Amino acid sequence: MDPAGQMVLANRLTDGRVVFLAAHGGWVDDIAAGALAPDASTGTALLEAARRDEGRNVVVEPDLIKVRQVGGRYEPVAWRDVIRAAGPTVRTDLG
Amino acid sequence: MYRYDEFDHTLVAERIATFRRQVGRRLSGDLTEDQFKPLRLKNGLYLQLHAYMLRVNIPYGCLSTRQLRKFADIARRYDRGFGHFTTRQNIQYNWISLAETPDILAELASVEVNTMQSSGNCVRNITADQFAGRARDEVEDPRPWCELIRQWSILHPEFSYLPRKFKIAVSGAPVDRAAVKFHDVGLYLRRNAAGEVGFEVIVGGGQGRLPYVGLTIRDWLAKDDLLSYLEAILRIYNLGGRRDNPQKARIKVQVNALGIDEFRRLVDEEWAQIKASPLLAVPAAEIDRISAYFAPPAWEQITDEAGLLVRQDAASAAFAAWRRANVVAHRQPGYAIVNLSLKATSMAPGDLTADQMDAVADLADRYTLGELRVTHRQNLVFTDVRQKDLLAVWEALDKLDLATPNIGTITDIVACPGLDFCALANARAIPVAQQIGRHFQSAAALQDVGELSINISGCMNACGHHHVGNIGILGVEKNGQEFYQLTLGGSSGADASLGDRLGKGIPAAEVPPAIEAIVGTYKQLRNPGERFLDTYRRIGLEPFREAVYGPDAGRRREVA
Numbered sequence: 001m002d003p004a005g006q007m008v009l010a011n012r013l014t015d016g017r018v019v020f021l022a023a024h025g026g027w028v029d030d031i032a033a034g035a036l037a038p039d040a041s042t043g044t045a046l047l048e049a050a051r052r053d054e055g056r057n058v059v060v061e062p063d064l065i066k067v068r069q070v071g072g073r074y075e076p077v078a079w080r081d082v083i084r085a086a087g088p089t090v091r092t093d094l095g
Numbered sequence: 096m097y098r099y100d101e102f103d104h105t106l107v108a109e110r111i112a113t114f115r116r117q118v119g120r121r122l123s124g125d126l127t128e129d130q131f132k133p134l135r136l137k138n139g140l141y142l143q144l145h146a147y148m149l150r151v152n153i154p155y156g157c158l159s160t161r162q163l164r165k166f167a168d169i170a171r172r173y174d175r176g177f178g179h180f181t182t183r184q185n186i187q188y189n190w191i192s193l194a195e196t197p198d199i200l201a202e203l204a205s206v207e208v209n210t211m212q213s214s215g216n217c218v219r220n221i222t223a224d225q226f227a228g229r230a231r232d233e234v235e236d237p238r239p240w241c242e243l244i245r246q247w248s249i250l251h252p253e254f255s256y257l258p259r260k261f262k263i264a265v266s267g268a269p270v271d272r273a274a275v276k277f278h279d280v281g282l283y284l285r286r287n288a289a290g291e292v293g294f295e296v297i298v299g300g301g302q303g304r305l306p307y308v309g310l311t312i313r314d315w316l317a318k319d320d321l322l323s324y325l326e327a328i329l330r331i332y333n334l335g336g337r338r339d340n341p342q343k344a345r346i347k348v349q350v351n352a353l354g355i356d357e358f359r360r361l362v363d364e365e366w367a368q369i370k371a372s373p374l375l376a377v378p379a380a381e382i383d384r385i386s387a388y389f390a391p392p393a394w395e396q397i398t399d400e401a402g403l404l405v406r407q408d409a410a411s412a413a414f415a416a417w418r419r420a421n422v423v424a425h426r427q428p429g430y431a432i433v434n435l436s437l438k439a440t441s442m443a444p445g446d447l448t449a450d451q452m453d454a455v456a457d458l459a460d461r462y463t464l465g466e467l468r469v470t471h472r473q474n475l476v477f478t479d480v481r482q483k484d485l486l487a488v489w490e491a492l493d494k495l496d497l498a499t500p501n502i503g504t505i506t507d508i509v510a511c512p513g514l515d516f517c518a519l520a521n522a523r524a525i526p527v528a529q530q531i532g533r534h535f536q537s538a539a540a541l542q543d544v545g546e547l548s549i550n551i552s553g554c555m556n557a558c559g560h561h562h563v564g565n566i567g568i569l570g571v572e573k574n575g576q577e578f579y580q581l582t583l584g585g586s587s588g589a590d591a592s593l594g595d596r597l598g599k600g601i602p603a604a605e606v607p608p609a610i611e612a613i614v615g616t617y618k619q620l621r622n623p624g625e626r627f628l629d630t631y632r633r634i635g636l637e638p639f640r641e642a643v644y645g646p647d648a649g650r651r652r653e654v655a
Contacts (some may be wrong), residue, residue: 005347005649011142011146012124013121013193014122014192014194015146015191015192015193015195016143016145016146016147016191016192017145017146017193018145032259041363044386050529054128056124057121057123057124058121060142061128061142070186077575078575079514079572080144080514081577083144083514083515084144084145087145088145088515089515089523089526090443090515090523090525090526091515091528092146093616094175094190095564
């Protein structure tokens with residue numbers, strides 16, 4: 001399955017929670033509201049915006065990750081990112 | 096237990112105030128992440144996959160019920176209702192907020208707990224035998240010496256920026272329950288030929304990407320010389336440890352590069368210059384003051400209850416199985432040491448909910464004089480249970496799911512948090528531990544297999560201590576998939592050894608059947624009374640390799 005595109009994922013500075021860069025420029029907890037970059041240049045622009053927010057002490061360590069569409073929802077491609085987005089596999093109540 | 100004096104309270108309070116200012120400056124942007132990271136690490140705060148993780152020191156594994164209740168309170172108010180006991184006798188919280196951390200540290204300080212140097216390139220939490228002060232085989236209680244080392248190492252002006260982390264463990268018994276030979280410095284309390292108690296000093300042990308068994312640098316060190324000799328070792332390490340490559344910066348690399356004889360020569364040369372320094376003297380009065388905190392409690396003068404226990408065993412096979420596996424002889428007649436197994440498969444190894452913490456604290460107040468220990472195998476200990484209370488303790492622990500009769504057996508698994516929590520991990524460790532635990536559930540099966548340790552790490556950093564498991568399991572990642580490499584024959588005891596690699600990594604689903612095959616081979620080929628480790632050392636790797644991979648291992652799918 002080809003990736004649908006890319007999103008930017010980071011940790012929020014204040015509480016360390018995983019957040020996604022949203023289309024409106026803010027940061028959201030739910031990957032469903034993350035801004036999707038369908039091509040490389042859009043991805044680069046999103047990451048640059050994220051790094052500006054890193055400089056403004058909003059987030060830490062922003063990362064451009066591949067995502068795909070599964071059953072109508074976006075899901076990260078890399079297993080590590082799946083766990084970051086959904087929470088620990090051994091505590092599905094804590095995602 | 097050690098109680099803070101005015102100096103300790105002031106030190107911790109000032110440290111928290113400093114960190115509160117540092118957090119404020121980070122949140123406002125006055126400090127960059129690169130500037131702030133070493134500061135937060137020195138206070139035990141990591142940024143992990145889901146949130147910040149806070150590592151809290153439990154010095155040499157000793158815990159009061161008041162402290163355990165505070166851990167429960169922190170878990171409820173600042174985390175998600177649970178905590179994780181680690182392979183260094185600490186507790187970790189996985190869902191911490193940076194903004195709230197100074198308040199958390201202040202709460203911990205109110206019960207004389209801190210996070211200073213639980214991370215960072217400095218001397219970390221001093222660990223010890225979990226049965227210290229209670230075991231029948233003990234030469235001397237290591238805890239006063241652990242406390243002395245702790246005080247010497249905290250905010251040591253010369254050793255706050257070491258090339259890398261530095262871990263020290265102390266054992267007071269010939270049976271090593273503290274993995275002494277796998278620490279940067281390990282200490283055994285021993286008698287010399289004249290019957291005097293002193294220290295055998297081990298240096299250069301460690302796991303991680305480059306595992307080494309520690310080497311004896313000094314057969315016997317007088318107690319009075321402990322701090323000056325440690326100072327000399329740390330100075331040689333600080334000067335010569337590699338700062339150019341974090342993967343090679345531990346003292347184990349330096350010791351093995353120089354050779355133990357040259358390293359010893361350098362240490363002795365340094366030691367000769369500082370040995371007489373009054374700053375490093377161990378005043379008898381100070382040792383007496385510290386030792387007084389660890390004086391034996393006011394045990395009742397009672398006798399062993401052999402008859403009662405035999406009758407109780409006969410009345411309940413489950414109680415008998417638990418007593419056989421989880422209860423250890425105490426040095427005081429009429430008492431017993433009780434291991435609490437934190438290995439029920441409903442939880443991750445080493446995890447305890449806030450409700451369990453409170454319930455365990457209540458039990459400890461009622462049955463074990465208000466004190467507990469944390470073990471480096473991620474379990475807890477009640478140190479002073481009257482034998483006549485064992486049945487009641489078992490019933491209560493069983494209700495809490497803390498009485499699995501598996502201490503030292505195949506389901507007493509040590510597992511790091513792994514890829515479910517840790518930013519460094521390549522693969523998950525907890526689900527593998529739970530799968531193995533479910534596979535070997537019967538008490539009869541556990542007893543039949545006997546002493547067998549399994550350790551699981553989610554990456555080469557080996558926080559699960561997989562190198563020293565009788566069966567070690569290392570999670571690796573290849574092409575986005577998790578695989579697990581098995582090792583056999585590791586031991587963290589005085590007969591220390593590193594495990595031997597069995598073969599190529601296997602998928603998670605194949606791990607329990609592989610363990611089954613290994614255990615089956617052991618049972619088939621063991622001599623009467625042989626532990627798994629003994630059988631392995633006698634017959635070697637090949638029978639087990641064939642059992643897991645088949646006679647033609649080349650037909651197996653190629654994995655990393």
